[in-house]
Each structure stands twice: as C-alpha cells, then as structure tokens.
Amino acid sequence: MSKKIRAAITGVGGYVPDYILTNKELETMVETNDEWIVSRTGIKERRILKGEHQGVSVMGIAAVKDMLRKTGTDPKEIDLLIFSTITADMTFPATANIVATAIGAVNAFSYDLGAACSGFIYGLATGTSFIESGKYKKVVIIGGDKMSAILDYTDRTTCIIFGDGAGCVLLEPTTEDVGVMDSILRSDGSGECYLHMKAGGSRMPASRETVEKRLHYVYQEGSAVFKFAVTNMADVAAQVAERNNLKAKDIQWLVPHQANKRIIDATASRVGVNEAQVMMNIQRYGNTTDGTIPLLLWDYEKQLKKGDNLIIAAFGGGFTWGALYVKWAYDSK
Numbered sequence: 001m002s003k004k005i006r007a008a009i010t011g012v013g014g015y016v017p018d019y020i021l022t023n024k025e026l027e028t029m030v031e032t033n034d035e036w037i038v039s040r041t042g043i044k045e046r047r048i049l050k051g052e053h054q055g056v057s058v059m060g061i062a063a064v065k066d067m068l069r070k071t072g073t074d075p076k077e078i079d080l081l082i083f084s085t086i087t088a089d090m091t092f093p094a095t096a097n098i099v100a101t102a103i104g105a106v107n108a109f110s111y112d113l114g115a116a117c118s119g120f121i122y123g124l125a126t127g128t129s130f131i132e133s134g135k136y137k138k139v140v141i142i143g144g145d146k147m148s149a150i151l152d153y154t155d156r157t158t159c160i161i162f163g164d165g166a167g168c169v170l171l172e173p174t175t176e177d178v179g180v181m182d183s184i185l186r187s188d189g190s191g192e193c194y195l196h197m198k199a200g201g202s203r204m205p206a207s208r209e210t211v212e213k214r215l216h217y218v219y220q221e222g223s224a225v226f227k228f229a230v231t232n233m234a235d236v237a238a239q240v241a242e243r244n245n246l247k248a249k250d251i252q253w254l255v256p257h258q259a260n261k262r263i264i265d266a267t268a269s270r271v272g273v274n275e276a277q278v279m280m281n282i283q284r285y286g287n288t289t290d291g292t293i294p295l296l297l298w299d300y301e302k303q304l305k306k307g308d309n310l311i312i313a314a315f316g317g318g319f320t321w322g323a324l325y326v327k328w329a330y331d332s333k
C-alpha cells in the first residue's frame with residue numbers, strides 16, 4: 001500500500017517594515033500610556049509600512065523572496081500561491097496575483113483568502129489539501145496585513161494593538177511522518193457585530209459620508225472579542241492536541257496568534273506548556289492579523305528541530321478560529 005502524502009513545511013520567509021512605532025510615540029497621538037498598553041496587551045512596539053502607494057503586496061513579495069532565497073526554490077516550480085489578508089492592495093485583482101507575477105511564479109495560479117486573524121491557518125489547511133491530493137508539489141501560503149491602512153489613529157482602543165508585517169511558508173509533499181498532521185477550523189458569523197470594518201464593501205460602498213463618519217477603519221468591541229477569543233482559542237488548541245494523543249510533555253512549541261499576551265497565556269496554560277515553549281513576538285510587532293503566525297515561524301525557525309510537535313492556534317474576526325497540529329519537517333541550518 002502506498003504511504004499517505006502529507007504536506008510538509010519546507011521553508012519560511014518573512015518581512016517587517018523598518019519603521020518602529022513605539023508606545024511612547026502613540027502617547028503623543030492618543031490618550032494612552034506605555035504602562036497601560038504593556039499590561040493590557042504585552043505590546044511594546046509595532047512596525048509600520050510607510051510611503052505612498054505601498055500595499056500589503058510589498059511585504060508579501062519581500063517575504064516570499066526571502067523564503068525562495070533560503071530554500072533555493074525556483075519560482076517557476078510553484079504551483080499555487082495563496083495570500084491570506086484582509087488588507088489586499090485593491091478589492092480586485094487578488095493581491096496573490098500581483099505577488100505571484102512579481103516573484104516570477106509564472107506557472108502558478110493564485111488567489112486571496114479572507115478569514116481575518118485566522119486567515120493564515122485557514123490558508124495552511126487549504127494548501128495542505130492541495131498537496132495531499134497529489135496533484136500539486138509546491139504551494140506557497142502567505143499571511144500578511146498592512147493594518148496601518150485601516151486603523152483610526154485617533155481611536156486608542158484599536159490603534160495601539162495592530163502593526164504591519166508578512167510571512168510565508170512553502171508546502172511540499174512528503175511520505176515521511178512529518179508535516180501538517182491535523183486541523184480543526186471553525187467560524188461563527190454572529191461575531192460580525194464585535195469586530196468589522198463598516199464601509200468600503202458592497203453593503204456600504206465608499207462615499208463622502210462614510211469617509212466623514214470614519215467608517216473605513218477597524219471597529220472592535222475589545223472586551224467582547226477578548227471573551228470569545230480566550231475560551232475558543234484555548235479550547236481548540238487543547239482539542240487538536242487531545243485527539244492526537246499529545247500530552248503537554250509531547251508538545252515542543254505552542255504557536256499562538258499574537259492578539260494579546262493575556263490570551264496567549266491562557267491558551268498556554270490550557271494546553272499545559274510552559275512559557276519557554278510558547279512562541280511570542282507580540283512585544284515587537286503587535287497584532288499583524290494574518291502575519292502573526294508565519295512571522296513567529298520566521299523568528300523561531302532556527303530553534304525548530306525535525307520531529308518537533310507544534311500546536312498552532314488562532315482566533316479572529318468573523319468570528320473565525322482553529323488549530324493545527326504540525327510535526328516540523330527539517331532542522332534549520
């Protein structure tokens with residue numbers, strides 16, 4: 001009997017812009033302070049993509065080029081490129097199309113995927129299915145957002161949280177016992193009222209009025225979202241571990257979406273792992289929405305060893321949430 005084809009992560013790339021927006025600078029923009037931001041969220045600074053007409057594609061292209069360079073991959077061999085984002089360059093065409101052409105993936109098809117902060121894990125699960133079908137050999141999943149494009153820098157409840165950045169992974173088939181082993185994905189549209197952007201879509205197209213009413217920015221009822229996030233992200237992470245018979249001692253790394261350090265801590269304690277096993281970079285990048293998880297893999301890649309068990313978990317607007325069990329496929333050089 002032929003062995004099951006699994007999707008292995010065989011490379012990671014990332015990019016964060018140079019400009020650092022510190023809590024101190026935010027203190028000059030809105031009524032806030034470093035102590036409140038650090039104690040309520042864990043964030044010290046975040047990156048901002050500056051410059052005219054710089055869309056999220058700029059960061060996606062840089063992240064994929066980084067991955068191609070590190071893995072020595074010929075872009076012509078890429079079959080599929082998925083860009084998970086809620087801040088596409090334009091409503092259409094897909095930003096994935098722009099990135100694929102810019103990096104020379106001339107034989108790939110490409111599309112965007114929208115699931116807010118869970119977008120990257122949805123993308124990873126989707127790409128996994130394409131690989132497992134046996135038809136596709138190289139699939140790139142990008143997660144990234146230019147959150148600064150949709151933030152109201154007069155609203156202290158949202159502008160302190162988010163930042164800009166993008167990361168990506170390369171998926172390839174393997175018959176070894178590594179790769180994406182399992183996933184649980186969920187969504188609940190009744191969460192719409194707590195986290196959304198009111199205007200700019202087909203329900204409320206852009207008009208003078210929508211701009212004057214500041215409706216093109218992230219709207220979030222933070223404490224309501226917090227309550228959903230803290231239970232659902234922890235539950236789903238624990239579920240995917242349990243149904244794969246993984247006890248805390250078997251898990252090398254928890255890879256949690258970086259929305260709030262308190263949510264990360266709650267998820268870690270539910271899964272039973274200690275702080276040293278939890279990937280965290282929220283202090284440096286804030287919440288980059290679709291970018292958080294690939295940027296964690298990018299930052300921690302050198303510490304990962306073949307066979308390490310990773311539990312990846314996310315929660316975001318929609319609501320959307322989910323968790324994946326990934327067995328790491330390579331030792332980093």
Ligand code: UT7
Pocket residue numbers: 031032033036037040041117156157160161221222223224225226229258259260263287289315316317
């Ligand atoms: O990634 C996608 C999913 N998103 C999330 O998971 C975000 C989940 N939510 C959160 O992380 C937290 O709810 C926030 C960080 C957004 C807010 O923290 P919180 O502890 O829930 O604060 P709160 O909204 O309950 O506000 C507490 C107080 C309020 O003042 P009063 O009414 O108690 O006087 C706010 O006005 O803190 C005030 N406040 C601030 N104070 C200083 C809100 N924002 C700020 C601020 N600086 N930036």
